[in-house]
Amino acid sequence: MAKIRKGDLVQVISGQTQERGGSRGKQGRVIRVIAGKDRVVVEGVNFVTKHVKVGQTQRGTKTGGIETMEAPIHVSNIALVDPETKLPARVGFTVGTDDRGKTTRERVFKKSRRVETKKSKAAKAEPTASTKDADKATEKATEKDAD
DSSP: OOSSOTTOEEEEOSSSBGGGTOOBTOEEEEEEEEGGGTEEEETTSSEEEEEEEEEEOTTSOEEEEEEEEEOOEEGGGEEEBOTTTOSBOOEEEEEEEOTTSOEEEEEEEOOOOOOOOHHHHHHHSOOOHHHHHHHHHHHHHHHHHHO
16 A cells, blocks of 8 residues: 555655755645656646647647646655645554454554754743833834824
8 A cells, every 4th residue: 555645745855945946845736656666746846848749639729839747756755744734744554444344554644753943942932021021112112103
């Protein structure tokens, strides 16, 4: 049973950053899974330009030219996104039996192994007394300017 299936929400975890023209950090749905090559096609990720020969349909409209399309990306470069936290997470399987005795396997998101960073701790902390005093002083100053 594959960990990544068609329709899953995934995030690119390796490659160039978006500032440098890459796809790292982008999230998208899996369009197609190529199991033999361990690759998947993700919507909105890994765009390539393809030159298609110009032709005509039966109605006379022109086809072809330069098209952009999504190219396959290796499964080691993406991670499934946990729908609760909207962050990439590891996936495991639980084995159980249904009411008829048939063995079933379900995908389960494992707990995040992330460590809280200093920035996130500072954002969660309550404002200190000195910050509250500074906020009050700025409010008073803006009130005086308005009068």
